[in-house]
Amino acid sequence: MMDEQDERPDKRAERKSKHAAGDSRQKEQSDNEKKFSPIPQDLDEVLERLKNEVGYGTSFDIVVREMSFGDKRVAFFFMNGLANSLLLSNLINRLTFLNPDHLSGDAFKMFFNEYLPSSQAVKQEDWNKILTSVLSGNTALFIDEEPFAIDIDAKNFPGRGPEEPSIERVVRGSRDGFTETLMTNVSLIRRRLRDPQLRYELVRVGARTQTDICIAYINDLVDKELLEAIKDKIKAVKLDGLPLADKQLEEATVKRGWNPFPNVRYSERPDVVSAHMLEGAVVVLVDTSPSVMILPTTFFDLIQHAExxxxxxxxxxxxxxxxxxxxxxxxxxxxxxxxxxxxxxxxxxxxxxxxxxxxxxxxxxxxxxxxxxxxxxxxxxxxxxxxxxxxxxxxxxxxxxxxxxxxxxxxxxxxxxxxxxxxxxxxxxxxxxxxxxxxxxxxxxxxxxxxxxxxxxxxxxxxxxxxxxxERSFNRPYMWPFIPFDLRALMNIILRPPVLQNRFRPNLLRPQRREKMPKPE
Structure with missing residues (x-):
């Protein structure tokens, strides 16, 4: 009897915790539902909301072009300087071929399905998402009497081309380095790692800046526990924005306090980043930053150079x-x-x-x-x-x-x-x-x-x-392989091993596959 009485309060507490968790999930779902805002079907109402919410008519770089195709009023909404004018011109020229006599609400859907690749245009029904997309460089096409908009990928960011990094220079080697454009940096890594297991996951951080953050890894090498820990920390960041890009993200995720030693390795060289990814590391690319974060890192990683x-x-x-x-x-x-x-x-x-x-x-x-x-x-x-x-x-x-x-x-x-x-x-x-x-x-x-x-x-x-x-970097010992001691890895730090003798990936990263190459016969 005493055991049963002891168990009852525990069961009640367990039920209460389950109910509380269920209530929190319902509240979270309701908050997410509140965030959804439908796109008005009246084009005049759309224009009025653009004036009130994004400053159309006040900010000179916000462009809204009203047009008519057949019996339909449409409006292109984009940012001057971020949109690809050539692509938009080609799009408008194609729209003029629509037959006014057979034009209907479904005609635009058929047009984009047949004449534009799926990677260039998608249908969007959320007002907040279409605004964020346009502020990120895309173009929105609003159609009168339609409860959706066409989100067109027509970005054309101003930026410089790849140049040799000023910090990590080498006598022999590639001269290209990362830039401030995320897509350029992603392409530089993809050019070196033509692996179908290479993954790029996109996350946006910052209530106002909506900064694009790319988490890159090789799927069949990376430690899943490490990957999830990094993703959880990045998604948990609640800041107004990241105008200083990767450095603010590092401070928000690592939370090192006043410790002067870096827990993140930065690199502006695509070859260095690719080499770390082949060992099982996770890299984080932040839009507007030419530096890439390599996670996790150790003290001895920070004193090695590509030369x-x-x-x-x-x-x-x-x-x-x-x-x-x-x-x-x-x-x-x-x-x-x-x-x-x-x-x-x-x-x-x-x-x-x-x-x-x-x-x-x-x-x-x-x-x-x-x-x-x-x-x-x-x-x-x-x-x-x-x-x-x-x-x-x-x-x-x-x-x-x-x-x-x-x-x-x-x-x-x-x-x-x-x-x-x-x-x-x-x-x-x-x-x-x-x-x-x-x-x-x-x-x-x-x-x-x-x-x-x-x-x-x-x-x-x-x-x-x-x-x-x-010190630990994402739950990895900072002084590895000295503490904990790993003789093989320590010798690879003291001596620069030949390529064919460096057969194993470091234990620190806990890769899914330890061997880099088969054992020579």
Whole structure:
């Protein structure tokens, strides 16, 4: 009896939760039904709604062209500058061939079914959807006394052609890069991956911007759980808009807080993106952005460059090691030098020449902090300076200001030298976001060493390592294959393997098919 009494409250609670879930589903369905708005059959009412809702008659780029074909009044609604005028002209010419004597409401349906491909025109009965479609570049054809509109795909976005990315340049390799037009970027990937399993799913985010977001993956390779997690996070974004495109989407989905290390790898190269997709990664393309997000990513993905795979395995490995050394120097060269200067007893006898002959008018820590700020100022000035003046600005900043600062005693020669080495190592980092994060870590290490000497360096380094080891990118360990340890994958990072020896896809992505190629006989 006691067991039955204990079970009754649980059953009641379960029934209540089911009823609540059912009520929420009904409410959600009713909300979706409210969102549906039928298209008025009266063309005059359509024009009046266009004036009130989208600013027809006020905004000069909103175009409505009224025409008559036979006994039917029609109106073309499109955005000036986003519509393909040539396609619309051909469409109007074809409409003039309709016989007025046999024209009826079904004639337009038959016309579009017979004379236009299905991919170019569809019938739309929802007012809100037709408005969003036109604002995205399509053209709407409203027909008097008809409860629908014809949604015509006649986009013609202004944009530039594919160019070589300014960040991910290579000596050997393709020169095309992503642009701000989504269809161009999709085509660049499709050109390299002629795989029937390649999938492009379109999602719109932003209540006002209605930004097109494309989720791309290879269906028989990608981990379905990872794919669904990414799609759920993107669909759950509730923002007014994404005017800054992919960066705002990253912050809304990853939600990293104040962690400086990037959890997303950006790339503007179609070959790099295609290579990651062949390993089972998911990529996200955002309209109006030339950068593509590769998900998930690791710390070691961010320090690899396409140039390594454009050279022989030996040269690629050498380039990779040089890059690793540059990144290590950008992080630890300045803190270690400050530590050796402040505590010469820790300095090996072979490094006695590292000490400065004079310390200058300012403390060494202050000199390094000022030099860090100076490098950032020069970088920002180079970005904002017109290209013809950028070279002159760099010469003035690097030579004149640096030389005068040394002569006046504000800086010593060693500070300028080691700061330059650290800056070069930072700029050698393939990921711009990781380079900025490493700069923050370097500042933290410099301050920790100056304040707490050896314990400060050890504690700060340990804190950064703990942060990296506990970080996850879409539920994948950020420091893989170091933690958790994977020897095969770690060797593929230390060495650039030959193509025929790189037979397996990384375990991190949990691909449906591990092998890239059959085992050689």
């Amino acid at each position: 390594e795979n454009r050279q022989t395995p030996f040269i690629g490995t050498y380039l990779r090691w040089v890059r690793f050394a540059g990144i290590f120097a950008s992080l630890f060269l300045l803190p270690l030098w400050i530590l050796f200067v402040m505590h010469p007893e820790y300095k090996p006898s072979a490094l006695d020449f590292l000490g400065p002959e004079k310390t200058g008018k300012l403390p060494l820590v202050v000199q390094f902090l000022l030099a860090e700020v100076g490098v950032d100022l020069m970088r920002m000035a180079a970005v904002h300076t017109p290209t013809p003046l950028a070279t002159a600005m760099s010469l003035v900043a690097a030579i004149l200001i640096g030389d005068i600062a040394v002569q006046t005693g504000v800086f010593i020669n060693e500070v300028i030298l080691y700061m330059a080495v650290a800056a070069i190592g930072m700029f050698a980092t393939p990921s711009y976001e990781l380079g900025l994060a490493n700069r923050i870590v370097r500042l933290l290490l410099i301050i920790a060493v100056s304040a707490f000497k050896v314990p400060g360096l050890v504690i700060a380094t340990t804190a950064v390592l703990i942060l990296l080891c506990t």
